[in-house]
Amino acid sequence: MGYKGPISQRQRRFGDELQRLRTAAGLSAAEAGALVGMRGPAVSHTEAGRITLNAERLEIWLDAYGCTDPAFRSGLAEMGRSTGKGWWTEFEGRVPDLALDLAEVEDRSIRLANYEMLYIPGVLQLPAYAEAIFEGTSGQWSAEDQVRFRLARQRILDEDRTFHFVIHEAALRMRFPGDAVMRVQLLHLLDVAERPNVTLQVLPFTVAKKPPSPGSFLFCEPDCLDLSTVIVDAPARAEHYGDSESIAAYRQRFDRLVDLALPPVNTAEPRKDAAVRDSWGVMQHLLYMLQV
Incomplete structure (x- = not known):
C-alpha cells in the first residue's frame, strides 16, 4: 500500500536501511522481490519509502540479508509499522x-x-x-x-x-x-x-x-x-x-x-x-x- 502525503524522514530511513542491507547481501531488487512475491519496481518503491512493507516480508528480507542483530531488527520493525502519529x-x-x-x-x-x-x-x-x-x-x-x-x-x-x-x-x-x-x-x-x-x-x-x-x-x-x-x-x-x-x-x-x-x-x-x-x-x- 502506498503512503498518502509527503514521505517522512522515518519512512525514508526505513527504506534506506532496507536498501543498504540488500546491497550488502549482494541481491538485486528483482531477487529480493522474488523472495516475498514482489516485482523489482515495488522493491524500489519500498526502499524509497513510497509504499509500506508488512512484518512478514520484512522478516524474510532480514533473514535473507543476514541481519542477525536483534536490537537492529526490532528497531527497524518498529520504524516500519509506525503510523507516524503523535x-x-x-x-x-x-x-x-x-x-x-x-x-x-x-x-x-x-x-x-x-x-x-x-x-x-x-x-x-x-x-x-x-x-x-x-x-x-x-x-x-x-x-x-x-x-x-x-x-x-x-x-x-x-x-x-x-x-x-x-x-x-x-x-x-x-x-x-x-x-x-x-x-x-x-x-x-x-x-x-x-x-x-x-x-x-x-x-x-x-x-x-x-x-x-x-x-x-x-x-x-x-x-x-x-x-x-x-x-x-x-x-x-x-x-x-x-x-x-x-x-x-x-x-x-x-x-x-x-x-x-x-x-x-x-x-x-x-x-x-x-x-x-x-x-x-x-x-x-x-x-x-x-x-x-
Whole structure:
C-alpha cells in the first residue's frame, strides 16, 4: 500500500536501511522481490519509502540479508509499522514538514545530544524567547503556530530520556529578545540543568582550540545505536544523516565538544575551587551583566 502525503524522514530511513542491507547481501531488487512475491519496481518503491512493507516480508528480507542483530531488527520493525502519529499530528499543515520530522525522531530517542552556536536549544526556550525568534517572520507558517509547536516539543524533558547540551557562549550573550527576557531565559537554563537527566555545558569564547564543528547539530539515539540520526542545521533546511560514517563522525565531534567545553552546571555540589572557570560561573557572570 502506498503512503498518502509527503514521505517522512522515518519512512525514508526505513527504506534506506532496507536498501543498504540488500546491497550488502549482494541481491538485486528483482531477487529480493522474488523472495516475498514482489516485482523489482515495488522493491524500489519500498526502499524509497513510497509504499509500506508488512512484518512478514520484512522478516524474510532480514533473514535473507543476514541481519542477525536483534536490537537492529526490532528497531527497524518498529520504524516500519509506525503510523507516524503523535502529539505533533495536530500541527500537520501548520508547521513545516521538517519540524514534524524532528518531533518524530526525538520521540523515538532515549538519548539526545545537542550543540548550539547562536540560539538556546529549542527544547529549552521560554515562550518570550521563542516569540522573539519568530517575530516578524513571513510565509505560510504563522509565528504563533511555530512557537506553540516549539513549546510542545519540550514535553520530552519530562519523559524517560537523557539530554546533553553544549551551548556556545555566543548564544548566551545574544540580546535580540531584550535583556529582561534573556535574564529569565538564563535562569531557566540553570533550573533545567538541575534535573538529573540533563547535562549542560558552555563552550566559551576563550576555548583554546578550534571547535570540531562549524554548525549546530542534534544527535538522536534510540535503543539501537545503529539507527541513530544526526540532524544538522543548514541554510535552507535541516539535513538528516543516518549512515554509519556520519553517525560515527558526529558522535566523535560531540565528544570532542564535551572535552573542550567548561565543566557542566552542577549546583548539587559546592564549588571546590573558585578559580576554576565552569559553566555555572559563566552563566552567573552573564546574569550579572544583564542586571547592570
